Amino acid sequence: MAVIKDRLGNVIVQDDTKTLRELVVENKTHLAGAYLRDVDLRGLDLSHADLRSAEFDGCKFAGVNLSNANLSCTIFNA
Secondary structure, eight states, X not given: OEEEEETTSOEEEEETTSOHHHHHHHTGGGOTTEEEESOBOTTOBOXXXXXXXXXXXXXXXXXXXXXXXXXXXXXXXX
């Protein structure tokens, strides 16, 4: 079961049949405020994603396409 939550633990999106990577890609326009920790995002196409105020803590980003993504107030922690 894949679940994407915000910093307060509220569910943004969940799907029992998808992996977390699939859920991120399929819902990339609805990820504002998401909190993702230690997720392997390598090689994903997140172009035009809505990542406003999202937080990525320890995620892997090699080869991620973020062209035209809304990254205002987005936090990337190594």
